[in-house]
Amino acid sequence: MSRFTQDVPGLSTGTGHKSPANAHSCNQHNLSQRERMLSVLGGAALFGLSVWRRKPIGLVLGGLGTALVVRGVSGHCHVYDALGIDTSRHNPATAVPAQTGVKVEKSLTIHRSAQELFQYWRHLPNLSQVMRHVKSVEVLDPQRSRWVASGPLGMTLTWEAEVFNERPDQLIAWRSLPGGQLETAGSIHFKQLEHQRGTAVTVSMKYNPPAGKLGASIASLLGRGLEQELDEDLHRFKSLMEAGEIAVA
Amino acid sequence: MKAVCWYGKHDVRVEDAPKPTIKNPRDAIIRVTSTAICGSDLHLYNGIIPSMKRGDILGHEFMGEVVEVGSQVGTLSVGDRVVVPFTIACGNCFFCQRKLWSLCDNSNPNAHLAAKLYGYSGSGLFGYSHLFGGYAGGQAEYVRVPFADIGPCKLTAELSDEQALFLSDILPTGYMAAENCDIQPGDTVAVWGCGPVGQFAIQSAYWLGAERVIAIDHVPRRLELARRYGRAETINFEETNVSQALEEMTHGLGPDACIDAVGLEAHGCSIDAIYDRVKQSSNLATDRLHALRQAIYCCRKGGTISIPGVYAGFLDKVPLGAAFGKGLKLAMGQTHVHTYLQPLLARISGQGVERFDPSYIITQRLPLDEAPQAYAAFNAQKNDFVKVVLQAS
Numbered sequence: 001m002s003r004f005t006q007d008v009p010g011l012s013t014g015t016g017h018k019s020p021a022n023a024h025s026c027n028q029h030n031l032s033q034r035e036r037m038l039s040v041l042g043g044a045a046l047f048g049l050s051v052w053r054r055k056p057i058g059l060v061l062g063g064l065g066t067a068l069v070v071r072g073v074s075g076h077c078h079v080y081d082a083l084g085i086d087t088s089r090h091n092p093a094t095a096v097p098a099q100t101g102v103k104v105e106k107s108l109t110i111h112r113s114a115q116e117l118f119q120y121w122r123h124l125p126n127l128s129q130v131m132r133h134v135k136s137v138e139v140l141d142p143q144r145s146r147w148v149a150s151g152p153l154g155m156t157l158t159w160e161a162e163v164f165n166e167r168p169d170q171l172i173a174w175r176s177l178p179g180g181q182l183e184t185a186g187s188i189h190f191k192q193l194e195h196q197r198g199t200a201v202t203v204s205m206k207y208n209p210p211a212g213k214l215g216a217s218i219a220s221l222l223g224r225g226l227e228q229e230l231d232e233d234l235h236r237f238k239s240l241m242e243a244g245e246i247a248v249a
Numbered sequence: 250m251k252a253v254c255w256y257g258k259h260d261v262r263v264e265d266a267p268k269p270t271i272k273n274p275r276d277a278i279i280r281v282t283s284t285a286i287c288g289s290d291l292h293l294y295n296g297i298i299p300s301m302k303r304g305d306i307l308g309h310e311f312m313g314e315v316v317e318v319g320s321q322v323g324t325l326s327v328g329d330r331v332v333v334p335f336t337i338a339c340g341n342c343f344f345c346q347r348k349l350w351s352l353c354d355n356s357n358p359n360a361h362l363a364a365k366l367y368g369y370s371g372s373g374l375f376g377y378s379h380l381f382g383g384y385a386g387g388q389a390e391y392v393r394v395p396f397a398d399i400g401p402c403k404l405t406a407e408l409s410d411e412q413a414l415f416l417s418d419i420l421p422t423g424y425m426a427a428e429n430c431d432i433q434p435g436d437t438v439a440v441w442g443c444g445p446v447g448q449f450a451i452q453s454a455y456w457l458g459a460e461r462v463i464a465i466d467h468v469p470r471r472l473e474l475a476r477r478y479g480r481a482e483t484i485n486f487e488e489t490n491v492s493q494a495l496e497e498m499t500h501g502l503g504p505d506a507c508i509d510a511v512g513l514e515a516h517g518c519s520i521d522a523i524y525d526r527v528k529q530s531s532n533l534a535t536d537r538l539h540a541l542r543q544a545i546y547c548c549r550k551g552g553t554i555s556i557p558g559v560y561a562g563f564l565d566k567v568p569l570g571a572a573f574g575k576g577l578k579l580a581m582g583q584t585h586v587h588t589y590l591q592p593l594l595a596r597i598s599g600q601g602v603e604r605f606d607p608s609y610i611i612t613q614r615l616p617l618d619e620a621p622q623a624y625a626a627f628n629a630q631k632n633d634f635v636k637v638v639l640q641a642s
Contacts, residue, residue: 111343198343235360243339243355244321245273247373247395249383 036072043068095175095185101208104227110238111198114169114190117241121188122172124163130237133229149182157181183208203234251641252306252389253620258296261624263617266306269385269393274321277397279333281641283410284311284387286620286627287418288444289559292513293378294624298561300362300379309335309375310417311387312410313641315401324398331401333394334586335418337373337384340399351583356396357382366562371583388620390641402590405598411608411638412597415445419636420607421589423449423510426557427457429580430506437461437499439547440481441540442510443471445610445636446557450508451479452605456596463498465491465540470612471635478609495547503549511540512559545572556581613637 031039046065071077110117120126124137124145131149135156138146143162151157159180165173169192175185186205193200207226239246252266269278287310292298312332315325325331337357338350345353353372357363363370363380373395376386385392394401404413423446430438438454440447443466454462464475465484472483484494495504544554545568554577572579596605612635615623620639627634 109343111341111346196346232361238342239339239355242341243275243396244341245275247337247339247356247358247382248272249358249373249379249385 031071031075031077036075039068039072041072043070043072095177095183095206101183101206102226103204103206104230105202105204106227106230106234107200107202108234108238109193109198110201110241112241114192114199117190117199117201117237118169118172120241121237122163122166129240131233132236144177147176147180147182151182155181159184201234201237203230205230250390251617252385253308253617253639254303255293255301255305255307256303259294259625259628261294261307261621263620264304266304266385266389268391271317271319272393273395274319275396275398276319277315277322277325277394277401278317279311279313279331279387279392279394279401280316281311281313281387281390281392283313283414284308284389284617284639284641285414285417286310286388286623286637286639288446289377289512290624291628292559292561294628297513298378298380302379302383305376305378305383306385306389307376308386308388308392309377310414310419311375311392312404312414312417313392315397316391318397322398325401325403329401330404330406332404332413332416332590333375333387333392334400334402334416334421334590335375336583336586337375337382337395338399338587339396345399348585348588350585350587352585359383374583388617388639390617400587402594404594408597409608411611412606413594414638415449415607415610416586416590416593416597418584418586419445420449420593421586422446422557422584423451424453424456424589424593425584426450426508426510426555427453427459429555430454430457430459430508430553431578432457432459432506434458435460436505437463438506438508439463439465439495439504439544440475440508440510441465441544442508442512443468443475443483444510447471447508447510448474448479448610448635449607450510450557451475451481454508455480461498463495463504470633474610474635491543492547499549503547504552505549506553506555507544507548508555508557509541509544510557512557513561542566542568545577548575548577550575551577553578553580557584558582610636611638615639617641 043065046061046068049061051062124139128134128136133149135148135150140146140160143164144160146158146160148156148158159182160177161174161184162177163172163174165171169190171187171189173187176183184205184207186203189202191200236246250266250268251263254262254264254266256262271278290307293301293307315327315329315331318325318327334350336351338345338353339355342354344350351372356373357370358373359379359382360370366380373382373384375384375392376388402416426446427438427450432438432454436459438459438461440450440454440462443464447464447466451462451464462479462481463484464472464479464481465486466472466475467485467487472485475481475483482498484491541556548554554572556579558581596602597607598604612633613623615637617639623637623639627637
């Protein structure tokens with residue numbers, strides 16, 4: 001599993017600091033209590049069988065049994081991890097559970113006021129101009145919105161999200177709601193700078209890619225690393241806000 | 250439309266290309282009336298600048314008539330006659346706001362490429378490889394000008410194309426090179442390279458108050474222009490030892506400021522120049538810099554080295570120890586053309602100052618169709634070619 005975490009951008013060196021999740025992503029719980037119990041019991045049974053049957057099949061059974069016991073005790077299944085399956089219960093308010101998914105963060109200075117930038121970003125339909133892979137954002141109510149984006153391997157993804165925290169001219173935080181095709185959460189911080197230096201903007205985003213870490217790996221193989229995407233999107237935001245348009249040759 | 254297109258080393262062709270169209274609201278389309286070949290175009294011609302693609306349209310010095318404007322361009326109307334800065338600037342970023350137009354954050358669509366080489370990308374340029382944006386250049390019948398509400402400078406009919414064309418690049422470049430010297434009364438300025446940029450650096454140094462300007466080159470025609478129009482004292486480095494001559498001429502002090510208007514492709518006779526050429530031809534990828542080395546050596550203590558360029562990649566054997574030991578200031582960079590347009594236009598028009606006609610540097614006038622021959626001749630017989638102007642119609 002560590003092989004995958006190294007391949008996925010944002011989980012290795014990324015922004016120069018490791019997300020605390022990185023070191024422990026192999027230990028996250030993705031099994032429900034029931035499944036864990038079944039795993040332990042089934043593994044123990046297989047192990048017992050292996051002792052009785054001896055070689056050669058005994059070795060195989062013993063190995064399998066041990067693996068199942070470990071799986072049950074740790075609460076983490078490597079296969080589920082790769083497939084993005086999570087049978088453990090998690091708080092829906094978290095959207096992307098702690099220590100799962102991919103996190104990327106980027107900062108940029110934009111030569112506009114924090115107020116102008118906040119207002120632009122808070123009008124969420126504008127984000128289809130900023131985020132290249134977002135096709136549309138529809139406002140459902142003051143907090144909720146429906147997003148449509150193009151995902152890896154030609155998929156179209158839709159999900160609903162809510163802005164669950166905001167401070168005017170300073171912060172907007174959003175997260176996807178259950179039932180959508182993408183689990184994502186993000187925040188943008190605006191810090192007005194002195195001496196006509198504009199505003200420091202920091203965007204932090206987390207995704208649970210649609211096909212688990214496999215999806216993120218494929219995305220990185222295709223050269224569309226999520227960190228690079230965020231970097232490009234932020235530069236688009238900067239260009240739109242400063243120059244009014246995106247430069248094209 | 251006709252356009253001068255790059256196809257590889259020493260391979261430039263005039264071809265049919267699609268007419269440009271408005272892509273962004275701040276664009277304008279210019280019908281080109283005159284355009285020039287720059288010494289730095291020869292770096293493209295010689296295959297030294299990476300990221301060129303076959304079919305790329307060349308040219309960054311051009312002027313003409315506005316034929317179409319985007320919806321957000323309030324400053325130009327169809328029919329306006331304009332000259333266009335070769336650096337493309339948005340007007341609103343940190344750098345444009347500080348008048349550092351050639352460092353614009355938003356005008357290079359390939360900024361991430363240049364940032365890999367340089368740390369951060371400068372502005373996009375017309376017709377100068379994909380590293381600098383991949384914009385089609387102005388050696389063509391039409392050209393698309395982004396951020397047209399910021400760049401193009403309107404001209405009145407009384408100025409001819411030949412008088413105004415060099416506002417696009419080389420006149421502001423020479424001027425900024427001299428300005429970077431921080432010239433004080435009584436100063437002597439030494440200028441390496443009497444090509445167009447050097448010629449205008451010489452002129453500018455006098456405008457900015459230099460008492461003496463000493464111009465260094467080996468091409469008799471260029472030295473002649475420097476003497477006759479530039480009022481400079483000259484040194485031919487093939488006949489005279491430059492460092493000795495400069496020391497004598499300045500009574501042992503050394504020039505107060507030195508301008509390297511040679512950049513890449515320095516010629517030279519001494520051992521380090523041969524070293525440069527050997528390294529270049531064996532693709533060891535360092536910029537040759539004999540002139541810069543000499544300038545650092547010759548400059549007086551506490552003086553300034555001003556480098557209008559062009560340099561692109563890495564260089565070695567730079568006597569940084571000498572520069573440090575003498576407390577030199579180094580000032581360099583791509584020209585912030587926009588800042589100088591109005592003041593230099595005033596000089597060319599003779600408004601409030603003695604009138605200045607920059608067209609004396611033009612040595613060849615050719616139709617656009619003859620661009621391939623012009624490039625070849627400029628490159629091979631460089632000595633007779635000071636400035637080539639192409640007429641687009």
